[in-house]
Amino acid sequence: MNMVLVSISNWTGFTPVMSLTEETMFLLVAVCSLMSAPVLTGPIADSSYVAAVYEHKVIVPPVSNVSRAEALQHIQKNLDIYEQQAAEAAKQGAQILVFPEYGLSGFYFDRSSVSSYLETIPDPQQENWNPCLEPGKYSNTEVLQRLSCMARSNNLYLVANMGDMQPCPLKTDPTSSCPPDGRWKFNTNVVFKSDGQLLARYHKYNLYKEPYFDVPPQPEIITFDTPFAGKFGTMICFDMFFHKPTGILLDKGVRQLVYPTAWVNFPPVLDSVQFHRGFSLGANVTVLSSNLRFDKEHIGGSGIYTPFPSTYHHATEGDPEEGKLVVARVPVLDPMWRGESTATEESTSPTAATSGACQHTPDPNPEIASSVPPSSDTFIVSLIDDPYTFVLLNKTEDDLKVCNGTFCCHLQYKRSPQAGSEELYALAAFSGTHTIVRTLNLQVCALVRCAGSDFTSCGQPVVKAESKIDFTLEGKFASKRVYPSVMTSKNVMEEPQNLEMAADGRVTMKHSNMSGGLISASLLGRPYQMDEECTGE
Ligand SMILES: *[C@@H]1O[C@H](CO)[C@@H](O)[C@H](O)[C@H]1NC(C)=O
Numbered sequence: 001m002n003m004v005l006v007s008i009s010n011w012t013g014f015t016p017v018m019s020l021t022e023e024t025m026f027l028l029v030a031v032c033s034l035m036s037a038p039v040l041t042g043p044i045a046d047s048s049y050v051a052a053v054y055e056h057k058v059i060v061p062p063v064s065n066v067s068r069a070e071a072l073q074h075i076q077k078n079l080d081i082y083e084q085q086a087a088e089a090a091k092q093g094a095q096i097l098v099f100p101e102y103g104l105s106g107f108y109f110d111r112s113s114v115s116s117y118l119e120t121i122p123d124p125q126q127e128n129w130n131p132c133l134e135p136g137k138y139s140n141t142e143v144l145q146r147l148s149c150m151a152r153s154n155n156l157y158l159v160a161n162m163g164d165m166q167p168c169p170l171k172t173d174p175t176s177s178c179p180p181d182g183r184w185k186f187n188t189n190v191v192f193k194s195d196g197q198l199l200a201r202y203h204k205y206n207l208y209k210e211p212y213f214d215v216p217p218q219p220e221i222i223t224f225d226t227p228f229a230g231k232f233g234t235m236i237c238f239d240m241f242f243h244k245p246t247g248i249l250l251d252k253g254v255r256q257l258v259y260p261t262a263w264v265n266f267p268p269v270l271d272s273v274q275f276h277r278g279f280s281l282g283a284n285v286t287v288l289s290s291n292l293r294f295d296k297e298h299i300g301g302s303g304i305y306t307p308f309p310s311t312y313h314h315a316t317e318g319d320p321e322e323g324k325l326v327v328a329r330v331p332v333l334d335p336m337w338r339g340e341s342t343a344t345e346e347s348t349s350p351t352a353a354t355s356g357a358c359q360h361t362p363d364p365n366p367e368i369a370s371s372v373p374p375s376s377d378t379f380i381v382s383l384i385d386d387p388y389t390f391v392l393l394n395k396t397e398d399d400l401k402v403c404n405g406t407f408c409c410h411l412q413y414k415r416s417p418q419a420g421s422e423e424l425y426a427l428a429a430f431s432g433t434h435t436i437v438r439t440l441n442l443q444v445c446a447l448v449r450c451a452g453s454d455f456t457s458c459g460q461p462v463v464k465a466e467s468k469i470d471f472t473l474e475g476k477f478a479s480k481r482v483y484p485s486v487m488t489s490k491n492v493m494e495e496p497q498n499l500e501m502a503a504d505g506r507v508t509m510k511h512s513n514m515s516g517g518l519i520s521a522s523l524l525g526r527p528y529q530m531d532e533e534c535t536g537e
């Protein structure tokens with residue numbers, strides 16, 4: 001039985017170019033129920049496990065500059081909710097449960113005020129510690145103790161995000177410099193075994209406007225093993241965009257990821273479920289993505305995404321602002337656990353033509369071999385400050401091409417005459433450097449519904465649509481990391497009917513017989529090798 005549970009509605013009153021003002025020092029985090037687990041079956045349903053993610057409506061402290069005792073009192077309020085949800089997840093058979101980034105503390109800190117919320121988390125690679133059983137071993141670890149006991153009493157693997165404070169220099173890196181206030185402060189994932197033992201610790205490498213936290217001196221590639229599904233990797237929010245650590249985890253053949261996030265939605269190309277679903281499909285991995293629910297900052301949308309169907313929750317600002325537990329049975333993908341040989345290691349060899357690693361692709365001409373000339377009726381609209389080149393879909397069916405420099409996107413489409421004929425659609429291409437917060441290179445082909453009847457509305461968020469369009473969308477990317485998505489009315493994700501990702505970087509997505517009206521169909525590529533971390537700038 002293939003089953004997709006969705007629960008959705010509209011983001012409203014939201015413009016794509018959010019005011020990301022530098023002076024809001026606290027700003028944020030990345031672009032940084034009762035039900036039985038639906039079965040997400042695929043070609044392999046012979047081994048599976050039950051996963052859960054909890055979208056948490058975080059209780060944010062009214063005042064951030066408080067004593068440790070007051071901070072703890074505050075964290076306990078969020079932990080109380082975690083505890084109820086862990087019990088509920090266990091009741092539904094969950095073997096692993098993921099909580100979101102910033103779910104315990106909220107945000108709006110500075111470097112001084114964050115300190116009360118931090119604990120010093122021992123390195124599980126150096127020592128075994130079960131905080132629930134040995135609470136006296138380290139002082140000031142109340143949060144770790146409670147999370148550990150939660151994993152233990154519910155007999156599940158538990159992933160949470162919290163702050164870690166480490167003395168400097170770091171034990172693991174004696175040459176590391178020291179932050180000015182003499183302490184390292186890290187945005188951190190912790191993973192507990194089902195007996196409560198601290199199993200893994202990961203420090204976020206790609207911070208998104210979090211001046212109170214430090215970037216660890218080296219990127220950490222953290223994986224952990226489970227008895228029910230083998231190996232999982234972990235990263236946090238904005239990390240998903242980057243080679244370090246995410247591309248490295250993928251190159252190592254890690255197929256299952258636990259992913260606490262606090263993802264700010266930027267439709268029509270960087271909405272949470274859209275990007276995370278696309279990542280899972282494009283990288284052929286499972287992502288257990290737990291997001292916050294925090295409407296004030298447009299944060300929401302969590303899911304269990306597999307290369308097969310997905311289960312997700314995407315509420316909106318009009319809905320009651322509340323938490324949501326998502327549970328699903330998913331297939332095991334770890335090749336070692338499944339007793340398969342790992343060909344993945346081979347494909348990461350430095351000679352791979354379109355490797356996701358820091359290498360240039362040898363093909364200098366990304367032009368699509370198509371007889372269609374690029375359209376000249378183009379216009380530019382910026383999406384989150386990136387100038388996308390657009391062309392309108394004027395006919396009921398056509399063959400269109402739009403280019404940004406040598407990067408071209410090709411669309412063949414046929415609109416259904418049934419409904420939505422007044423709705424305006426456009427095809428967009430973008431190849432360039434996105435510069436908000438961190439520079440990162442993107443290549444995007446997107447077919448979008450324009451928010452209004454004027455071409456200047458193309459690229460603005462829109463929530464509903466009636467038009468059904470059969471299409472083939474194609475681009476040739478300078479990367480093997482390309483994330484495909486089809487988002488329809490009210491943020492419902494559809495699975496592309498056909499997806500081909502060729503070794504030369506050409507990606508072709510075909511879709512027809514849509515169930516809902518089309519909001520956005522996109523191919524988003526991440527040519528890591530063009531980033532400054534690769535070019536050495
Ligand atoms: C918090 O308190 C410290 C020490 O009194 C002070 O330096 C800092 O500016 C305060 N931060 C905020 C956000 O009030």
Ligand SMILES: *[C@@H]1O[C@H](CO)[C@@H](O)[C@H](O)[C@H]1NC(C)=O
Binds near residue numbers: 284
């Ligand atoms: C994706 O993963 C599935 C399950 O492991 C595998 O059968 C399939 O061949 C993979 N697809 C690609 C394109 O690598």
Ligand SMILES: *[C@@H]1O[C@H](CO)[C@@H](O)[C@H](O)[C@H]1NC(C)=O
Binds near residue numbers: 375377391392394
């Ligand atoms: C679409 O129609 C507009 C307005 O009539 C026109 O300016 C534009 O050239 C047309 N574009 C294409 C690709 O045919």
Ligand SMILES: *[C@@H]1O[C@H](CO)[C@@H](O)[C@H](O)[C@H]1NC(C)=O
Binds near residue numbers: 431
């Ligand atoms: C992409 O389009 C933008 C906006 O027109 C332009 O500034 C940029 O140079 C283009 N990129 C390339 C590689 O031509």
Ligand SMILES: *[C@@H]1O[C@H](CO)[C@@H](O)[C@H](O)[C@H]1NC(C)=O
Binds near residue numbers: 497512513
């Ligand atoms: C789309 O639906 C039509 C009518 O139900 C059917 O004949 C056709 O085979 C379908 N196409 C695909 C690609 O599923």
